[in-house]
Amino acid sequence: MYEDIKKVWKWIDGADAVLIGASNGLSITEGLHLFADNQVFEELFGDLKRKYGLRCILQGMGARWPTEEEKWGFWSRLVHHYCGKYQETQVMSDLKTVIGDKDYFVVTSNGECHFELCGFAPEKIYEVEGNWLTMQCAARCHDRVYPWGELAENMAAAEQGGRVPSGLVPRCPACGGPMQVHMEFENFIPETESQERLEAFLKQYHGKRLVILELGIGWRNQLIKAPLMRLAAAEPEARYVTVNLGEIYIPGEIREKSCGLDGDLAEILHRLAKERMGETG
CATH class of the missing domain: 3.40.50.1220 (TPP-binding domain)
Structure with a gap:
């Protein structure tokens, strides 16, 4: 060697x-281990693991969350821990x-x-x-991406029980529909x-x-x-x-x-x- x-x-x-x-x-x-159900995952997402059956970060990233408040609750906690506190x-x-x-x-x-x-x-x-720090229209009604790091920190501070307040949930500025993190999911730009x-x-x-x-x-x-x-x-x-x-x-x-x-x-x-x-x- x-x-x-x-x-x-x-x-x-x-x-x-x-x-x-x-x-x-x-x-x-x-x-940062996206696939692991380890101690770090338990400490960060143990409550969501027991509530939704999550077994790793990657599963949470691709989950179809019941509500937008819960979706952004997961994502803001993830981004705050691995980006905001990095x-x-x-x-x-x-x-x-x-x-x-x-x-x-x-x-x-x-x-x-x-x-x-x-x-x-x-x-x-x-x-x-x-990447985790930009978001896009979930329907891809247009091809612009938007930074949301500051919003993620505000969400993480306000999150309770895996949910963020409805007033913090982002909406597409063009069509008014849901937003999603700009990762390779459906309608990825x-x-x-x-x-x-x-x-x-x-x-x-x-x-x-x-x-x-x-x-x-x-x-x-x-x-x-x-x-x-x-x-x-x-x-x-x-x-x-x-x-x-x-x-x-x-x-x-x-x-x-x-x-x-x-x-x-x-x-x-x-x-x-x-x-x-x-x-x-």
Whole structure:
């Protein structure tokens, strides 16, 4: 592992730019597990678990809630805990250290906005499945999204028994119908502007030394991992790095330009950050 860490750092240090791909494994490393019925879920949503039979955050996100007051009760509690109260974790601090002053772009299926909350530039982030801090018309009567972070905090402060006051329930400013969090549910508005910025980034660094840094993405992932591997194959100067615990997949066609780091994501990023600090003094 030590030699692989050194090799990956040399690739990053010599790169013209870094393309970061991130999925659920990074969220889990930060303490957010969408699929787990664990102690954190019990402490945060134990009352809703017993009332509605919820078994994980993801189930609550996709639930058909009986009322809008209950729907926004769940969402405001979730957003308040994981966004409103969020403080930069060591893993994100180490990632920022590793990137340094390199140009970068982030492609992620994580919706909790932690990249932006940690200081990554919003115009350099493509959240392919939307994010928790914007909302849209549930019927998609128009294609505008709206920030609701401040409203989420007001809702969370007023929520009682899993419900928010009716006066705080958002309505579409165009049709007056229900709103929904801008995630990949029915009538999802695609992130076309972010996708266009990603395409411009890839065009800018076509044929140059691009490091693809993949963080916590399972080998079956077709949304992010598959396109990143195809990009690595198509770009002659690209280097492909995948970091994941117990699940490393690199196809044969890009093996010579790739490195798989099998281990704890937080530990590996910390070791890469230490390599950088050693290089810079």
